[in-house]
Amino acid sequence: MHLTADDKKHIKAIWPSVAAHGDKYGGEALHRMFMCAPKTKTYFPDFDFSEHSKHILAHGKKVSDALNEACNHLDNIAGCLSKLSDLHAYDLRVDPGNFPLLAHQILVVVAIHFPKQFDPATHKALDKFLVSVSNVLTSKYR
Structure with missing residues (x-):
């Protein structure tokens, strides 16, 4: 999915605020x-799934860090996340349908915590960004 200059502007305007609380917001989305x-949950057999568990927060930070890295490479998300795509496709064998589920929850969390910034243009831009990330992470499944 092509991100326009306007999309990139909106993503870069809101994402640093999200990334500053990566473990919290990533954990909340998870x-x-x-x-x-x-x-x-099947991919996390040893997790404590309670809302603020150390497992949820630690993995939430990993998710947020990966998205932050993608945000810093909006013109090359595929290259930036190639190793992560390999990991999820070949080693972890995560169901590719899970990425859109998480993307949706990330949008919900951002909307909850940043209601004034989460206008329709930002919503559209973040949705396109997360779809792009999901597409990259599932590209190795084909």
Whole structure:
């Protein structure tokens, strides 16, 4: 999905605020995904799924850090996340349908915590960004 200059502007305007609380917001998005789509828990057999567990916060930070890296490379998301794509496709064998589930929860979390910044243009830009990230992470499955 092509990100326009306007999309990139909106992403770069809001993402640093999200990334500053990566473990918290990433963890919140993961927790929401696990609660809304329990089948996604199968990849985390040893996790404590309670909302603020160290497992949720640590993995939330990993998710946020990866998205932050992608945000810093909006013109080359595929190259930036290539190793992560390999990991999820070949080693972890994560169901590719899980990425859109998490992307949706990330949008929800951003909307909750940044209601004034989460206008329609920012919503559209972040959605396109997260779809792009999901597409990259599932590209090795084909």
